[in-house]
Amino acid sequence: xxxxxxxxxxxxxxATLEAALAExxxxxxxxxxxxxxxxVPRDARAGVALREGDRLEVLAPLQGG
Amino acid sequence: MATFYGTAVESRLMLGTAxxxxxxxxxxxxxxxxxxxxxxxxxxxxxxxxxxQAFWEMIRALGVRVLPNxxxxxxxREAVTTAQMARxxxxxxxxKLEVIGEEDTLQPDLFGLVxxxxxxIADGFKVFPYTTEDLVxxxxxxxxxxxxxxPWGAPIGxxxxxxxxYGLRTMRAxxxxxxxxxxxxxxxxxxxARAMEMGFDAVLLNTAVAKAGDPVAMARAFAxxxxxxxxxxxxxxxxxxxxxxxxxxxxxxxxLG
Numbered sequence: 379x380x381x382x383x384x385x386x387x388x389x390x391x392x393a394t395l396e397a398a399l400a401e402x403x404x405x406x407x408x409x410x411x412x413x414x415x416x417x418v419p420r421d422a423r424a425g426v427a428l429r430e431g432d433r434l435e436v437l438a439p440l441q442g443g
Numbered sequence: 444m445a446t447f448y449g450t451a452v453e454s455r456l457m458l459g460t461a462x463x464x465x466x467x468x469x470x471x472x473x474x475x476x477x478x479x480x481x482x483x484x485x486x487x488x489x490x491x492x493x494x495x496q497a498f499w500e501m502i503r504a505l506g507v508r509v510l511p512n513x514x515x516x517x518x519x520r521e522a523v524t525t526a527q528m529a530r531x532x533x534x535x536x537x538x539k540l541e542v543i544g545e546e547d548t549l550q551p552d553l554f555g556l557v558x559x560x561x562x563x564i565a566d567g568f569k570v571f572p573y574t575t576e577d578l579v580x581x582x583x584x585x586x587x588x589x590x591x592x593x594p595w596g597a598p599i600g601x602x603x604x605x606x607x608x609y610g611l612r613t614m615r616a617x618x619x620x621x622x623x624x625x626x627x628x629x630x631x632x633x634x635x636a637r638a639m640e641m642g643f644d645a646v647l648l649n650t651a652v653a654k655a656g657d658p659v660a661m662a663r664a665f666a667x668x669x670x671x672x673x674x675x676x677x678x679x680x681x682x683x684x685x686x687x688x689x690x691x692x693x694x695x696x697x698x699l700g
Contacts, residue, residue, distance in 0.1 A: 384487040403490030408499060410485065410528035415520060417527035435487065437528055438495020439502070441469070442484025442512045443459030443599070443649035 379430045396423040398434070409438045445644045447622055448537070448569040448590050450508075452479040455639065456669045457510065457624065458662070459649025466501055468658050473505050476662035480508045482539055482647065484515075485529050499532075510571060512539040517552070519559045526563050538563060539593070539626075541573045548598045549627075553580040557587060564588040573626055576610030578617055585621055592618065593626035593647065596638065600650045602630025605637060615642045632661075632668030639672025640680060 380387050383402060392398040395411060395418055411418045412435040418426050428434070444451040458478040463469035473481055483502060488495045502509060511529035516522035519542060526538045542559055544552025551573055557580060560570045564587055571591045572584050581592055594614060597603035605611055606628065615623060625638040626647040635646045646669060655661035 384489075404488075407488065407490070407493060408496055408532065409488050410532045412524055412528060415524060417524050417531075419531060435528075436490075437485040437525075437532070438488035438493075439499040439532060440484050440486040440495055441459075441461040441463075441498065442482050442514055443461045 379428070381428055381431065382433045384434070384436055390428065393427055394424055395426040395428060395434070398428055399423065399436070402436075404436060407436075407438070409436050411436055445622060447480075447571070452508070452645075453477075454479045454666070454669075455645040455673055456635070456666055457482065457645055457647040458652060459647070460502065461649055462653035463658060466498070469653075470501060470505060472652055472658045472662040473507065475659045475666065476652065477666045478507060480510050481505070482510045482512050482649070483533065484512050485525060485532060508537075509533050509535060510537050510539050511535065512573075513541045515543065516541060517543050519555045519562070522555070522559045523562050526559075526568060527566075530568070536567055537569050537571065539571045539573060549600075550598070551575060551595075553577060556580065557583045560584055560589055561587045571624070576607055576614045578614060581614060581618060581621075585618065589621075591622040591624060593624040595627040596625045596634065596646075597628025597630075599627040601628050602651060603628055604630055604634035605641075608637075608641070611638075611643075612641060632664045635665055636668040636672035636675075639669055640675045642676050645669075 380389050390398045392401045414433050445455050454477045456476055456478045457480045458476050459482045511533045513522040513525040522542045542552045542555040543549055556572055560572055563570050570589050571593055573593050576594045596605045622644045624645045624647050625643050629635050629648040630651050638646050652658050652661045
């Protein structure tokens, strides 16, 4: 299926958010996730199923003012 | 020492981490500023780049507290979700809450700000709202449970200093027990010193240091200005007056006319 990862369409085979992160290369990364605008805590990622067209945001620390 | 939600912090200067010429200069500027709190943000991470990981390790090595922001958020929902994500990534319940309402001035949307603050405080956050000198909004934020307010001095990145000293003085007088931080608009150490002389608890700035020709020297200058301003405030400054008052004693002056 195709999901929108940080604004760009990406094909993924994984069914859950946790598996999708690993498939997309984020394994072990210190990131926070949101699906369709809702925060998904780290512990909940394995229980969140992804669907066609879901918007996944993967964010990490960056400089800020 | 300034107190933020029960945490006492030695330095009254808070520094942003954006716009520096290099990570090394950022690190050196933070050290030169003596800041105990730095602001950080969250942005999209590319799987291959892992830029965020390197930045985070660098910040952690500085041994300062971090205050994550919700910069760039224009809606309550965006700001709340960003705050929740920041809490997990940065491991802190502190959040600099920004809900931007106007593009030219990056003025906060005070209505959205109050709403987002209520949601986040109910969720256990310690909210540092980026606000204006508006007293009604300030009262609503305090009533919502904010123990810190961060009024702007001038629009973000403008370097204009304190454009509404009357409003800021009034705010200080209205909320003597709330920790008030001047956030945004400071361009020069003299602006920061003035804010501290007026009795503000701390200042938060970024561009004035990051975009200086020599950010490390400017960080040092700000550290001294903030310290001088605070000392002056504690020393109880004299009241200004319109007419001259001789400082040299008149008594005993020779009559030579």
